[in-house]
Amino acid sequence: MLALGFVVIGRNEGERLRRCLESILEQSIALRREMLGSESDSDESVSDLILTPIVYVDSGSDDGSVDCAKNLGCDVVQLAATRPFTAARARNAGLERLIEISPAVEFVQFIDGDCSLQPGWLSKAIAFSSVNPEAAIVCGRRREVYPQKTVYNALCDIEWDTPIGESNACGGDFFARRIAIESVQAFNSDMIAGEEPEMCFRLRKENWRIWRIDCEMTSHDAAMTSFRQFWLRNVRAGFAYAERCAMHATKKRPYCVREISSIFFWAFLIPVAALTLAPAFAPISILILMAYPAIVIRIFLRRIKLRNSIRRSFVYSMFTLLAKFPQFLGATKYFFTQLAGRKAAIIEYK
Template identity: 45%
Template sequence: MTRIAAVVIGRNEGARLVACLASLEGLVSLGRKVYVDSGSTDGSVDAARTAGAEVVALDTLQPFTAARARNAGLDQLRKGAEPDLVQFLDGDCALDPSWLTAACSFLDENPKVAVVCGRRRERFPTTSVYNRMCDAEWDTPTGEAHACGGDALIRWQALEDVGGYNPDLIAGEEPEMCLRMRRLGWQIWRLDAEMTLHDAAMSKFSQFWKRMQRGGFAAAEGAAMYGRDPERHGVATLRRALLWGAGLPIVILAGLIFVGPIALWGLLAYPAQILRLALRDGGGRFAWEEALFLTIGKFAETTGIFSYHLRRLRGGNVQLIEYK
């Protein structure tokens, strides 16, 4: 029988964490659920213990990262019977009861596959445009992929082969680890199967801004690490963000200085981009909303890119960029 364990990470997820751990009940064949807490103050640790999870509380004197938390979960699993597979979950997600059956069957039939993920859906997509954008973001193509997200079923052997997640990354740790797995000949697949319900709980523009900022930071770090390699990791995202968030504004500003007010016509590129994106996605209300916020989000991504390079110049650790 395939031995499956689970690693859940979280910080102040409250009722979402309780639902997450409950969704694993009876599905983890090895009977081990590890919850790694990153400095919660809402009683999450006690709630996890009550739910029967093994709890690891991270040292609050070191910067928190999701990668560090997941590695701590793996270290905890090494203290007992090692699993064949590990189901990773963020504490704001609940596992679909049919997921592990479908995912294990696929892994059994495909020994070269290291990671499988499925459809992650937002629990409350109509609550805000930001939640709905998350739901659309999760709907990626099925088949062989380059990377997974935070929720995934992963072979223990593949995790051991690459040494787990890179604990220094504050975001983008899953694609980076998947890149290292693919270099060793492993494959990553996304299945056409329901996997998790996610609760982004985003109702404010400031949350959206921070989330996009984190994405820009991750793209800059990924490009710095692997941008010159054949995978060109992070480069496309980096270029798009810098084009709209920095390049065009600089060109317009230079035009104002050297040419005059006529350079302001360059600002029309932004509504033109919104129009292009909205029509590409069908032209409905949500298509227009998403096009608007994705275009605005390039400025947030650019601040994240600059933040990364400023961190490199100054040295030292960087704090996790949280949107909740």
């Protein structure tokens, strides 16, 4: 029988966590039935699925999340507040506990507590991993549940629609080969964001591969309702880009250099150049500022080419440019914390 376990992380996810855990139980039952070729609810082997190892790691919730997870049969790990809470720390703690209670586990499905597992995903991920032994991580489509509610939810949904095929990184939900994750000592617990792509970078250095397959994987409830959340989420992204660049960028492997260069160009160099030249050379200053609508049009046309709707393409292109400014603040925050020799606090947006 396949040795598969689950690691779920969360903090004050409330009803979203309940839906997440119930989806795991439901899809585990469906998977076991598929593997056994069983149609009967009374099959003794099927009943074993309630014992599917699910580890829930909680980062200081005060909304009943811990009790919810325990009532649904999960093994619960509560992180101590003596160290800063991070997603990386939580996932590492979950993986460690999963191996402790299920030493034979071969594959691990990591999932955030605000997501739900989609029907058919587990069997597709297992099938792909079985014939691709070099695949450390397999991920599918993470889809926003309510993209129509806010423009920020829609942006998340567009962001997660990544190309099918071999990839450089994954997000917070993914199906992993245990031996691969352990070979690189899993996540960097000190990172406050961007820990998944950083681990993927180390996996690829060891010749493991990351794949995105054409399958629905999880649904996600971003609950992004305000501009402030959008801003903070991108401050965090900028911080993560800067940290990963500082950790791994070399001349041979310019990791995240392109992203950092783009952030500083659009959010710092362009406005500084325009403001500097404005008093004496106003026409040149205006010409420089025209780079902004030019890049928006370029991104818009690229999204249209990918068959996105006009509305989604416009929203994405506008907010992609706007995001450079909070990302600049995040990158700057990283460099200043390094200079000061301090550790940054986690940047939460919800």
